[in-house]
Amino acid sequence: MWQGERDVTKPENTSPAVEAAGPIFDYEMMIQEDKVHQRLYTEPGIFREELTRIFGAVWVYLAHESQVPEKDNFVTSRMGLRPLIIVRDSQGDIRALYNRCTHRGSTICRQSSGSAKSFQCPYHGWSYFNSGKLSGVPWPEGYACDFSDAKYNLAQVPRVASFRGFIFGTLNLDAPSLGDYLGPVREPINDWLDRHPGGKVKFSSANRLKYMGNWKLAYDNSADGYHVLFSHRSLLAMENRHHEDERKGMSFYKGSPDGAPMYVKYYPNGHHFKDKRPNIENRPGALWEIEGTFPGMEHYEALFRERYGVKADRALDLASSEPVNINVFPNLHILGNHVQVTQPISYNETDTTWYGTAVVDDDGELSGAVDDINTIRMRTQEAFPNFGEVDDLANFEQIQAGLAAEEDEWVYMHRGLGIKDRITEEDGVFTAPATDEVFMREYMKVYKNLMTSTPNIAITREV
Amino acid sequence: MQTVDGSIHTPHYIDDEYYQKLVSDFSGWRRADREVTDPVFRDSCRRFLDLEARFLDEIRLEDWLKLYAPNCVYWVPSSAEGGDPRKEVSISFDDRRRLEDRIFRLSTGAAWSQRPTSRTVRLISNIEVYATDQLEIVMVRSNFQTTEFRAGETRLWSGRYSHRLRDVGNEFEILVKQVNLINYDQNLRNPSIIL
Numbered sequence: 001m002w003q004g005e006r007d008v009t010k011p012e013n014t015s016p017a018v019e020a021a022g023p024i025f026d027y028e029m030m031i032q033e034d035k036v037h038q039r040l041y042t043e044p045g046i047f048r049e050e051l052t053r054i055f056g057a058v059w060v061y062l063a064h065e066s067q068v069p070e071k072d073n074f075v076t077s078r079m080g081l082r083p084l085i086i087v088r089d090s091q092g093d094i095r096a097l098y099n100r101c102t103h104r105g106s107t108i109c110r111q112s113s114g115s116a117k118s119f120q121c122p123y124h125g126w127s128y129f130n131s132g133k134l135s136g137v138p139w140p141e142g143y144a145c146d147f148s149d150a151k152y153n154l155a156q157v158p159r160v161a162s163f164r165g166f167i168f169g170t171l172n173l174d175a176p177s178l179g180d181y182l183g184p185v186r187e188p189i190n191d192w193l194d195r196h197p198g199g200k201v202k203f204s205s206a207n208r209l210k211y212m213g214n215w216k217l218a219y220d221n222s223a224d225g226y227h228v229l230f231s232h233r234s235l236l237a238m239e240n241r242h243h244e245d246e247r248k249g250m251s252f253y254k255g256s257p258d259g260a261p262m263y264v265k266y267y268p269n270g271h272h273f274k275d276k277r278p279n280i281e282n283r284p285g286a287l288w289e290i291e292g293t294f295p296g297m298e299h300y301e302a303l304f305r306e307r308y309g310v311k312a313d314r315a316l317d318l319a320s321s322e323p324v325n326i327n328v329f330p331n332l333h334i335l336g337n338h339v340q341v342t343q344p345i346s347y348n349e350t351d352t353t354w355y356g357t358a359v360v361d362d363d364g365e366l367s368g369a370v371d372d373i374n375t376i377r378m379r380t381q382e383a384f385p386n387f388g389e390v391d392d393l394a395n396f397e398q399i400q401a402g403l404a405a406e407e408d409e410w411v412y413m414h415r416g417l418g419i420k421d422r423i424t425e426e427d428g429v430f431t432a433p434a435t436d437e438v439f440m441r442e443y444m445k446v447y448k449n450l451m452t453s454t455p456n457i458a459i460t461r462e463v
Numbered sequence: 464m465q466t467v468d469g470s471i472h473t474p475h476y477i478d479d480e481y482y483q484k485l486v487s488d489f490s491g492w493r494r495a496d497r498e499v500t501d502p503v504f505r506d507s508c509r510r511f512l513d514l515e516a517r518f519l520d521e522i523r524l525e526d527w528l529k530l531y532a533p534n535c536v537y538w539v540p541s542s543a544e545g546g547d548p549r550k551e552v553s554i555s556f557d558d559r560r561r562l563e564d565r566i567f568r569l570s571t572g573a574a575w576s577q578r579p580t581s582r583t584v585r586l587i588s589n590i591e592v593y594a595t596d597q598l599e600i601v602m603v604r605s606n607f608q609t610t611e612f613r614a615g616e617t618r619l620w621s622g623r624y625s626h627r628l629r630d631v632g633n634e635f636e637i638l639v640k641q642v643n644l645i646n647y648d649q650n651l652r653n654p655s656i657i658l
Contacts, residue, residue, distance in 0.1 A: 204550065204551055205541040205552050207541070207554065208541075208648070208649060208650040210651060211653075212652065234568045234572075234575075237571050238567055241567060294561065295556060295557065295558035295560070295561055296475070296477035296558070297475070299476075303478075343650075351650040352650070353650060356551070358550070371549070372479070375479070375482070378549065378552050378556075382552055382553060382555065382556055386555055387565070387568055390654065390655045393576070393652075393653060394576040394653060394655075
């Protein structure tokens with residue numbers, strides 16, 4: 001898994017138990033009030049510690065329930081680098097099984113999704129029920145052991161929980177409940193879901209992207225209102241090239257974005273929220289009016305207005321991008337209509353997968369418009385990955401390249417720091433203007449605390 | 464109502480009828496009994512695909528776009544053969560206007576994913592030509608391998624093209640180009656060139 005050189009100061013085959021002895025890097029020095037050290041992004045040994053102290057210690061987003069809607073459905077995922085099978089087992093319980101044969105360690109499931117009551121390891125044929133329990137091994141008479149011993153059942157993430165369809169897991173027995181971990185970031189997630197009929201969405205296919213850079217570059221960017229006009233200059237120019245009033249897309253960043261009604265909120269535990277909704281009038285049709293052009297736009301708008309009358313604006317808004325960025329530490333981002341998942345691969349490689357979401361209308365609230373809404377929602381969702389995200393990822397890669405200058409140690413995150421009355425704080429929730437970097441500074445404090453703490457890591461097995 | 468392959472250009476041709484026809488046109492078209500084996504005609508298809516590749520390699524994007532019909536689609540599906548684009552997000556799904564937008568964006572000088580610009584060479588081979596129900600329209604399937612050099616690194620894009628071409632006398636125009644990447648379901652690094 002490693003890319004580049006191994007960290008020679010660290011022994012091979014470090015187990016979490018050895019890491020529990022304490023961090024070997026000086027996080028106090030590397031994370032300061034206004035800046036962080038470049039090694040956080042470039043040091044393979046730090047990445048190795050993150051796999052336990054971050055991705056083993058907090059609630060990590062694993063999958064969405066709409067990916068496993070029926071019993072026996074599964075989807076593969078990862079928690080840090082741990083390969084997992086997220087399965088709705090034959091009893092209907094959602095489990096996060098380690099995709100690792102207890103025999104010799106091979107992955108047992110090599111399909112990204114599907115339906116299975118059991119999994120058989122391709123290497124020697126050991127088989128497991130989708131509860132994780134061993135169902136059989138070939139020629140058992142060759143073994144003297146008792147295969148009913150739980151140690152032969154698949155390892156599982158001991159704590160798996162779901163919040164409104166979003167499935168999370170943690171290995172840390174001392175972590176708070178998922179609800180407490182999420183805390184007030186649940187409010188914008190509730191809002192985001194509740195704009196849809198039935199308060200839910202289902203996952204569609206995804207725009208899958210990758211960059212050669214550290215995973216935290218994506219998290220640093222996720223509520224960054226400072227980069228928009230620069231990193232996305234070509235997108236904004238493109239979206240507004242046929243519109244004289246230049247209101248399309250994220251045009252509300254133009255001029256003085258800190259004076260605009262939008263804001264950034266930092267929540268406890270590393271979560272944050274960029275709320276751009278206040279820039280838009282709170283009325284049906286307002287979101288649709290700033291949506292950029294896309295294939296089929298005029299046809300479907302005319303169709304909706306003719307067919308659904310006064311309800312047309314709500315339907316068109318459901319196909320339009322919701323102007324929020326909701327970021328759940330460390331790997332879940334809800335933005336526009338996308339659910340973006342960050343998957344670290346190595347200290348300098350990260351996958352970022354942009355799941356499209358579709359509207360579900362079980363109760364017929366939308367008078368039959370749901371399929372047409374989803375048709376155009378698929379097209380609106382293709383715009384940002386094609387014309388926006390690619391430029392951010394190019395910039396992330398160039399940050400990674402720039403940080404190779406190791407003597408120039410610091411990365412600054414001090415925008416807004418020390419300016420009177422700019423940032424307000426109440427019960428650990430900070431509110432600041434849209435371009436402020438307060439969310440980076442605050443999540444880095446959480447990161448530092450995690451990287452200098454010892455999580456109570458455990459796995460579990462069926463008995 | 465306008466048909467996909469109709470001769471009158473409409474700027475807003477993507478509608479439900481278009482999608483239905485697109486899905487239907489791109490399923491089950493490789494029928495042995497419809498393969499066009501005439502070497503002269505097949506060579507004219509090959510030369511046309513080579514021309515398209517050359518315009519892209521030379522970053523002559525305005526010339527490239529002139530090869531496309533007014534009511535065209537450039538489609539890179541996120542599923543193996545391209546399912547129903549009404550139900551899934553595509554890697555790219557561009558109508559004529561979005562292709563113009565794509566070229567415009569690349570020309571702004573601020574499309575950082577293409578600063579510096581990629582240098583590419585495209586190899587196209589294994590060309591098969593199939594007749595359709597319409598005399599003037601053919602489907603051309605080919606394999607492609609595009610080598611991309613950018614910012615000090617060389618990378619490969621591989622897959623199949625399916626071109627839906629209309630024979631307009633002494634040349635063709637592209638009605639639909641579908642690009643089936645072999646790694647359509649994987650995370651792609653900087654997919655910012657036109658494939």
